[in-house]
Amino acid sequence: MFLLVCSHTNEAGTRGLSRAPLICGGLAVREAKRWALRVNGADRAVQGEPHVPLLHFLRNDLALNSPKFGCGLGQCGACTVLIDGVAARACAVPVRLAEGRDIVTLEGLAAAGPDPLQVAFVRAQAAQCGYCIAGMIMTAKAFLAVRPDPSEAEVREALRYNLCRCGTHVEIVRAVLLAAEIARADAAAS
Ligand code: FES
Ligand code: FES
DSSP: OOOOOOSSBOTTOOBSSOSSOEEETTEEEOOOEEEEEEETTEEEEEEEOTTSBHHHHHHHTSOOOSSOOSSSSSSSOTTEEEETTEEEETTSSBHHHHTTSEEEOGGGGGBTBOOHHHHHHHHTTOOSSOTTHHHHHHHHHHHHHHOSSOOHHHHHHHTTTSOOTTOOHHHHHHHHHHHHHHHHHHHHHO
């Protein structure tokens, strides 16, 4: 990461520090900035170029390793986190778009004790290698927030774009249904 100030202009006619990387004299000009992130309820600051994916900062700077790097293309779901309550693929969200938003990773779910999804995944033994699981849980978390009493078909549909190379989908769907049950029971008891 480096910052190089250049007196030339980019395509948009902006002098010096362009928003897009600029090639000048054979050197790539990069804009390293400080970004204020709110992650798992805490204010965190990271530094880097605006286009670098949020996933990079979560894992490398903030040591939040639950979101995984799978495809890096927004297609497998292994990197899923919540951004303002919506499931988002952290490998495809540039850090500049994450600033000021409320970001939650799997680590943030257990702040007040294990989340029903975490309890259910353990009870249902819904993992083999585990690589996809954080993404599955975060996707399910956003889904159950709007659909607390889903059918099996709805759970399958909600997780349709989260890939599991171990073929654990049957147990994962079962775990999400169990989590919904636990959450409803908790809500009724409180
Ligand atoms: S690593 Fe982000 S969707 Fe695959
Ligand atoms: S449990 Fe291995 S990728 Fe899903």
